[in-house]
Amino acid sequence: MNAQKTFEHTLAKHHQSHTRTRQQVFDALAHHANLSMRELTRRCSNVDRASVYRSVKLFEQLGIIVRIPHGWKYRLELGEAFHEHHHHATCDTCGASIALPEDSTLEDRLQELASRRHFRLTSHQIELHGQCQNCQNN
Amino acid sequence: MNAQKTFEHTLAKHHQSHTRTRQQVFDALAHHANLSMRELTRRCSNVDRASVYRSVKLFEQLGIIVRIPHGWKYRLELGEAFHEHHHHATCDTCGASIALPEDSTLEDRLQELASRRHFRLTSHQIELHGQCQNCQNN
DNA sequence: TGTCAATTTGCGACACATTTGCAATAGTGG
């Protein structure tokens, strides 16, 4: 199932309308990974800011998108129904965001750590900081 | 070396003044782990809010504190020179923040993942979400 | 396809968070 179908299907499953506005917000997110809220509103220039916020909140609840911690703020990207689960590294020099390969050992360790505190783990985010290959060479 | 000495030493090493304001901000952070910015400014009531922000930014650059992702926001706590490196789990039911044991396997995996993308890793943050033991029993 | 009820949107206004410029003040080195 392609991204567009998955999107429409997810909305329908939760009895939410497939509107022009939501489609525009989804398109922006689908075409540009790792958008900040500011970038997203810029790319949806004919959609009111409040509506973008409302769509983002809804999409997050439906699992269509996830919030990725990024410094003091966060970025948005499509959720696991669209991408394989993965994490990101942020280059502190140029600000680039690099997607990292999936790694089940890592996920297992987290599960194990949580268990030791009798914590029932439902989700997690990892934020790496450092310097990307390009910036190391400058 | 105790926390206070480490603090003064870190400032001196970076040619930064040890001022009354910075000391107050540091004290608040040293006595209460996991403060939000709002809580921090409340605890530094005789320090101007803008100065608290300026101190926090400086402390973060010097590694005196780290920002811990916490939902859409973040919390502050003393850096690695003051505490052993660790991560937190946030209970989505009651909001509690649970410190997790250190785990070198985990850290090694992250290092490995970063290397595969030729990324030079300098720091990382992990945020776990789920339900704490107490809330599971209710 | 047209109509209607329900949902969603845009707008304006608000509340709160964070940053900035600048004059006054406090800290540092000699």
Added chain:
DNA sequence: CCACTATTGCAAATGTGTCGCAAATTGACA
């Protein structure tokens, strides 16, 4: 202790996220 520089407080600007409400859009169904 003085003079110089860095830091602070203040006030104002900017940024982020939310809300109420009237108007527009959507989905269901005739």
